[in-house]
Amino acid sequence: MSDLHTEHVLLTPGPTPIHPRAMRALTRSMLGHMDPEVFALNREIQADLRVMYGTEPEAFTALLAGTGSLGMEAGFANLVESGDEVLVCANGSFGRRMAEMAARYGAKVRLVTAPLGEAIKPQDVAAHLNDDVQMVAVVHGETSTGVLNPVPEIAELVRQSGALFTVDAVTTAGMEPFKMQEWGVDYAYTGAQKCLSAPPGLAPVAVSERAFARFSARRSPTPLWYCDLGGLRDYWIEHTYHHTVPVNLHFAFHAALRAALEEGLENRQRRVREMGRVITRTLEPLGFSHYVRKPEDRLPTVLALRLPEGFDDAGVRKALREREISVTGGLGPTAGVIWRLGLMGESARPQPYRRLMTELADLLGEPDLVERYESILKEETRELVTF
Template sequence: MPLDAFREHVLLTPGPTPIHPRALQAMTRPMLGHMDPEVFALNREIQADLRVMYGTEPEGFTALLAGTGSLGMEAGFANLVEAGDEVLVCANGSFGRRMAEMAARYGARVHLVTAPLGEAVRPEDVATQLEMVQDLRMVAVVHGETSTGVLNPVPEIAELVRGTGALLAVDAVTTAGMEPFHMAEWGVDYAYTGAQKCLSAPPGVAPVAISDRALSRYGARHTPTPLWYCDFEGLRDYWTRHTYHHTVPVNLHFAFHAALQAALDEGMETRQRRVQRVGDAILSALTPLGFSPYVRRPQDRLPTVLALRLPDGFDDAGVRQALRVREISVTGGLGPTAGVIWRLGLMGEAARPGPYRTLMAALEDVLGARGLVARFDEALEGVLA
C-alpha cells in the first residue's frame, strides 16, 4: 500500500510525535546489515550530529540505544550506579519518580528532592540535600517533566552539583532537539532522550550522550554492569571499535539520522521560537473557554508540553473521544492530574500551526464554541508582527 493511502491522523500528544517526512522516506530504503560499512559511516554522522544537539565536548561519546527513552533512563543507572551508592533524585512528577524507582532497583540509597505537582524543583532544596548527603554518587533530574508540563532549572541545579564530585544525569526527553541544550557548559555527565519526541523520528532508539567523567567513573566500577544489553563498554565496542555487540535497528538509524539533520538544519533557536509561537496562540484561543495554564509561574512552564487546566465541568473523556473520532489525539492528565489537565504536545512536527488549527476547528464543532480558529490565527499573526 503506498504511504499516501493511509488516512491522516492529527497527533497532538506529548509523544510520540508525527514522523518528519524525511524520516518517513528514510524508513523505506532497503535493509543493510548492522555491520555494513555504510551503516558505520551513517553512525559516525549520527554521533557527530548528536554532539551538536546536546552541546557536548568536541569528542564526547554519543550513541543510540536500541529502545525508547525509558531505556536511556535505565542505562544511566545501570552503568553509573552500584549497590549502596548515594543517589539524589529530583522528583516532581511521574518521570522523576520513575528515576527514583530505577535507582533503587539497582541498589542505590535514594534521597529525594520533591516539589508539588505543577511546580519546579527549587535549587535551594537541592542545595540543602547536597549539604546533608555524604559521598554522593549521582544527582538525577528530569529537565522537562512530561507528566505535568514543568521545566526544571537544570542549569542552576548543575551549578550546585559542580564541585561536589557527584555525576549529573539529565532526562532531556522533552527538551533536547527542540531547544538549546548545553551539556558541556552546564556540566551534565549523562543525558538521554527518545527519538519519537522532539526530533519526530519513529520510536525505538534512544539518543544518549556520556561525558568523559562518567566514562571514567564507569571504568572504576567494582562490579560488572548488571544490564548487559546497554553496558557502556558494549556500546563503545559497536559505536567506536565497530565490533559486534547486538543487532541494531538499522532502518530506525537511517530515519533518526534524517530527522536529526532536519532539526539541525532548522536550528535549535528557530525551533524554540516556533514552539513558543504556537503555544502562545493555543493559549490565546482556549483561555476564553476557561482553560488556564496548569503551571502557575511562566518561567516553570515546559514549552514543549503545554499543560492546561480544564474548565469547570468539562467532559474530559467525552471531548477527547469525540476528537478521536475525528482522527485527532489529545492526551489528558497522568495519575493525579487525570481529568484535571490536558497535555498538548509541542515537539517536532506537532509544533506547527496546521495541526492546532485543525484542533481548534474540531473543538468549535464539538463544544459549539465559535471563534477558536479566528483567535488562534489572530494570535499567530500578532506574534509574527
C-alpha cells in the same frame, strides 16, 4: 465532523508526527548492521548528537535500541553500584520513575521533591547534597505536569559537589537549550519520537568523559548487558559486533536529526514558544488556563492547560479521537484536571492545531474559535521555519 482531512493528527506529549524526511528514510532498502555504510551513518549520528546536546568534543554518543525509558535505565545500570547514594529530584511521574530505577540497581535513594505543577528548588537540592552523594538525577522537562526544572542552576550545585549529574532530556533535547559541557551534565538521554519527530524505538544518549571514567572504575560488572557502555563503545567506535541495531531506524533518526539541525535549534525554540502562546490565547476565552502557575516553570514543549470547570474531559477527547485527533489528558493525580498538548518537533506547527480548533469549534459550539486562532496566529508568529 469535517471531511476535509483523513490523516490522523497527533498532538500528544509523545510520540510526535514523523518528519517527512525520516519517513522516506525509514522505507529505504535494508543493510546489515555491520555494513560500512551503516558505520559511516553512525559516525554522522554521533557527531550530530554532540551538536544537539552541546557536549565536549570527545563525549561518547550513541543510539540505544529502545525508547527513552531504556536511556534512563542504562544510565543507572552503568553508573550506579549497590550502596551508592543517589539524589533524585522528583516532581512528577518520570522523576519518580528515576528513583525507582536507581533503587532497583541498589542505590540508596534520597528524594528532593516539589508539589505537582512546581519546579524543583535549587536550594532544596543544596540542602541534601553532601560528600557521600555519588549521583544527582533530574528530569529537565517533566512530561507528566508540563514543568521545566532549573537544570543549569542545579548543575552548578552538583559541579561543586563532585557528584555525577544525570539529566532526563526527553522533552527538551532538540527543541530547548541544552548545553551539556557548559552546564556540567555527565549523562543525558532522550527518545527519538519526542522533539526530533523520528520513529519510536531509539534512545539517543550522551556520556561525558568523566562519566565514562566512573564506568571504567566500576567494582562489579554492569548488570544490564544489553546497554553496557563498554559493549556499546566497541560497536560504535571499534566496529565490533555487540547486538543487531535497528538499521532503518538509524537512517530515519539521522534524517530527522539533520532536519532539526538544518532548521536551527534557536528557530525551533522560537516556534514552540510562539505556538504555545497562540494555543493558550485561543483557548483562554473558553476557560482553559495554565496549570503551571509561574511562567518560568512552564515547559514549552508540553503545554499543560487546566480544563474549564465542568468540562467533559473524557467525552471530548473520545469525540476528537473519532475525528482522527489525539490529545492527552492528565496523568495520575492530574487526570481529568488538565490537557497535555504536545509541542515537540512536527506537532509544533500551525496546521495540526488549526485542525484541532476546527473540530473543537464544532464539538463545543464555538463558531468563532477558528477565526480567533487564525487572528492570534498572525499576530504572534513571525516566519515559522518550514524545513
